[in-house]
Amino acid sequence: MKIGVCCFCSKPVDEVGLDPCTLSIATNGEGSQSWPCHGECYVERLGDLPYGRELFENED
Numbered sequence: 375m376k377i378g379v380c381c382f383c384s385k386p387v388d389e390v391g392l393d394p395c396t397l398s399i400a401t402n403g404e405g406s407q408s409w410p411c412h413g414e415c416y417v418e419r420l421g422d423l424p425y426g427r428e429l430f431e432n433e434d
């Protein structure tokens with residue numbers, strides 16, 4: 375089942391494992407938006423996370 379398109383790589387994000395992950399942005403103003411994405415794409419681009427990295431560790 376296809377959920378949407380990854381906001382990083384523009385490929386479809388299937389419902390598998392931890393995916394789809396959701397990237398949510400809230401600006402200092404009123405704006406906020408969220409997009410589906412692959413967990414893998416997320417980790418790749420975030421670099422060294424100071425915390426929260428365990429969110430992306432698949433348990434299976």
Ligand SMILES: [Zn+2]
Nearest residue numbers: 380383412415
């Ligand atoms: Zn992706």
